[in-house]
Amino acid sequence: METFLSLAPYIFSILTIFFFFQQINYLKKKRFAPGPNFVFPFIGNAISLVRNPTSFWDLQSAMAKSTDAGFSVNYIIGKFIVFIRSTELSHKIFANVRPDAFHLVGHPFGKKLFGEHNLIYMMGQEHKDLRRRIAPNFTPKALSTYTELQQYTILKHLKSWIDSPDSSTKPFPLRLLCRDMNLETSQNVFVGPYLSGESRKQFEVDYNFFNVGLMKLPIDLPGFAFRNARLAVSRLVKTLGVCAEDSKTKMKLGEEPTCLVDFWMQDTIREIEAAIEAGEKQPPHTSSIEIGGHLFDFLFASQDASTSSLLWAVALLDSHPDVLSKVRSEVAGIWSPESDKLITSEQLREMRYTEAVAREVIRYRAPATMVPHIAGEDFPLTEDYTIPKGTIVFPSVYESSFQGFTEPDQFDPDRFMEDRQEDRIYKRNYMAFGAGPHQCVGQRYAINHLVLFIAMFTSLFDFKRERSDGCDEISYVPTICPRDDCKVVMSLRCRRFPCLS
Template sequence: MAAESLSGFLDIRTAAPFLVAAVAFYFLVEQLSYHRKKGPLPGPPLVVPFLGSVAHMIRDPTAFWDGQAARAKKSGAGLAVDFLVGRFIVFIRDSELSQRVFANVRPDAFHLIGHPFGKKLFGDHNLIYMFGEDHKDLRRRIAPNFTPRALSTYAALQQRVILAHLRRWLDRSAAEGGRAFPIRVPCRDMNLETSQTVFAGPYLDAEARRRFEGDYKLFNVGLMALPVDLPGFAFRRARQGVARLVRTLGECARESKARMRAGGEPECLVDYWMQDTLREIEEAAAAGRPPPAHSAHVVPLLGRVGAGLPPGGAGPRARRGGRRVVAGVGRAHHRGEDPGDAAVAREVVRHRPPATLVPHIAGEPFQLTEWYTVPKGAIVFPSVYESSFQGFPEAEAFDPERFFCESRREDVAFKRNFLAFGAGPHQCLGQRYALNHLVLFMALFVSVVEFRRERTPGCDDPVYMPTIVPKDGCAVYLKQRCAKFPSF
C-alpha cells in the first residue's frame, strides 16, 4: 500500500508541470486572441481565463456598464471591449455606430439576441431571431394587433387594472400611516397584470394568472443570473418558467381562435391576432393555397411591456401633463392623443430608457468603422441609454418641451439618437402601445393621487433589475387626491 501511495504521489508530481504548462498555454492563447480582437479599442489589458469580467458585471452591473461607457467616451472611439464567459464583447456608445448595427440585422452581419444567452431562454424560433421575408411576414401579421381600434380596446382594460392597483397603493399607504414605500415592485405587478389582461383577457383565470406571475418572475431573475443550465440554478428555472408561459399562452390562443371562429367580438390582443389569423386561413383556402404557418410569439411582446419600470423620471411635469389628458375617467380610449402628454411620455423614455442595451451577435466579421472590424462571434451591445444623451441640447435635463415645441422639434432633429425602441427592421412593434400605457398611467396617477418622492442619498442612481430602476425602488409618499375615487 505504501508503495502504491508513493507511486501515485510521484505520478502527481510528474504530471504537475505538464498541467501548469497546459494552463499557462491556455491563458496565453486566450490573451493573444483577446488582444487580436481588441485591436486599438480600450479595454482591460488582461482578462480572467474564460470568466473574464462576469463577476464584476453580476456584482454591480451599473458600475460595469458605466465603466464601459466611460472608456468608450474617453477614447473618443465610441467603442470599448471586454470579455464575458468566453465571449468577446464590444460596447457601442456612439449613436451612428449603433444605427449601423440596427440597420444590418441579417444572416451575414448582426443577429439580434435580446440577451447574451437569449436563445436558450426565448427559444430558437422567436420573432427577434428571424430574418428577411419570414421576419417581415410575421411583423405584418402582428401589426393589426396595434391598430387604433385595437389600442382603444386595450385602453379600457388598462384603465381598469391601473385604477385597481392605485386603490391598493392608497390602501397600503393609509394602513402604514402614510409612510413612504417603494413602488417599483407594485409598478411591476401592475404592468404584469395589465399585460396579462391586454394580451390574454378572459382566457386567464385567477389560478392561471398566479402561475403566470410566478413563472414571469423566474424569467426576470434568470435574465440576471449566470447562464448555468443545470438543476437548482436560476437560469434553468427561468427556462422552465418560459416553457410554461408558452404553453399557457398557446392554450389562450386556441380558446381565442375558437371564440373568434364562432363570431365573438375581440376583447384582447390575442383575439385581434386570432381574428386576423382566421381571415388569412380562409383566404388561403379560397385560393387553394395551404394555410400560412403561425407561431405564438406573444412572450417577447409581453416581456417588453411587463418589465415594470416605475415612472421615476417624470416629476411635476408629468403631473401637469397628466391633468391635460384626463377629461373624465370614462374617456380612457381617447388618452394619448394630446401631443403634450405624448411628449412627456417620450421624454420619460428618452431620459430613462428601460432596456438600456440591445445585444447582437456578429454572425460574420463586420467592418463597423474604417479602422475596426467586429470579429465573428463577438457580442455587440449598442447602448440606447448613451444615445439618449447625445445630440439633444441639455440632454441631462428632463424637458418634454423638446418633443412638443414646434420651434424645437428635437424628435425630428435628433431622431437617430432616440433609440429606446430600437431602429431598423427589428424596431419595436409595440412602441405605440407602450407609450399609450405610460401616458394613461401618468394621467390616472396624477389625477387620483397626491405624491411626493422620498429623497435619500443616491436614491435616483439607476440599478439593473434587469431594466433600470431607481436605487431605492422609487419610494414615495401617497395620499388620495380626489374626494371620490373613480369607479372602474
C-alpha cells in the same frame, strides 16, 4: 496524493499555455480598440458585471469616450464583446440585421432562454411576413380596446396601493407593485379572458422564475436560476398557445375582439381558411404554439420596460414640481377621476404635454439600455476596425439618448412640444424603441400606457418620494430602475376614488 503532486507541474504548464493563448486571442480581437488589456481566463470581467452592472457599463462608456472610436471592448464568459456608444455606429448595427451580419438576440443568452424560433431571431422575408401579421394588433380600434383594459387594471392596483394602512405615513417601494400591475395589464391586454384561475396564478409564478433567471449566469443545471427560467419560458409559451387556440375558437364564431390575441386571430383564421380552400398547407406562424411564443416575446418586451418607465416617471415628477403642476393642470382640463368615467382615446390624444413628459421619461431613462446582437460574420464597423465573427455587440440606446438633444442631461419635456419638435430633429438619437427592421411594433401602446398611468396617478394622489443618498442611481433589474425602487408616501387628493364596474 503523490501522483497528483508529480503531475502538478504538467497541469500547471498546460493551464498556463491555455491562459496565454486565450489572452493572445483576446488581444488579437481587441487590436487598438479601447478596453482592458488583460482579462481573466474564460470568465473575463463577468464578476464585475454581475456585482455592479452600472459601474461595469459606465466604465465601458468612459473607455469609448476616451478616444474618437465610439466603441469599447471587453471579455465575458468566453465571449468577446463590443460596446457601441456612437449613435451612427449603433444605427449601422440595427440596419444590418441579416444572416451575414448581425443577429438580434435581445439577451446575451437569449436563445437558450427563449428558443431559436421567436420573433427577435427572425430576419428577411420571414420577419417581414410576421410583422405584417402583427400589424392589425395595433390599429386605432385595437389600441382603443386596450386603453380600456389598461385603465381598469391600473385603477384596480392604484386603489390597492392607497388602501394600504401605512401608505400615507410610511414610505413604500413601488417597483414590485408596478411590476405586478404591469404583468396583470399585459395578461389582460394580450390574452384577456383566456387566462384565468389557476392558470393565471401559475403564469405569475413562472414569469417570476423567468425574471429572476434573466440576471443570472447561464448555468443550465438543476437548481440554478437560469435552468428554472428556461423551463418556465417553455411553460409560459404553452399556456399562451392554449390562449391562442381558445381565441381562434371564439373568433370563428364571429364575436368581437376583446384583447390583442383576438385581433391577431381574426386575420389568422382567414389566412388558414383560405389556405384550406386552396388545398394548401397551413400558412407559417399561424399554429397556436408558434403564436404563444410570439405572445411571450410581446410580454418580455413590454413588461419590464414599462415597469422601468413608470418608476422613473414618479421619481422625475417628484423632483420636478413645475412639470408635475403642468401635467395636473392639463389632465384636469380634460378628465376628472370623480367623473367615474374612463379616459377616452380622444381625450388621451389631447394630453399633449403629458405625452411629452412620457416621451422625455423614456429618452432620459431608456428602459432597455442596450440591445445585444451577435456578429454572424466578420463585420467592418469602421474603416480601421472589423468586429470578429461571434462577438456580442451592445449598441447603447441609452448613450444615444444623451447625444444631439438640447441640454440632454436636463429632464425637459418641452423639447417634445410642437414649438421645438426635438423628437423629429433628433429622431436618429431617440432609439429607446430600437431602429431598423426590428423597431418595436408596440411603441404607441407603450406610450399610451405610460400617459394613462401618469394622468391617473398624478390626478388621484399627492405623493412624496423618500430621498436618500444614491436613490436616483441606476440599478439593473434587468431594465433600469432607481436604486431605492422608488419609495414614496401617498395620500388621496380627490374626494373619492373612481368606482368603475
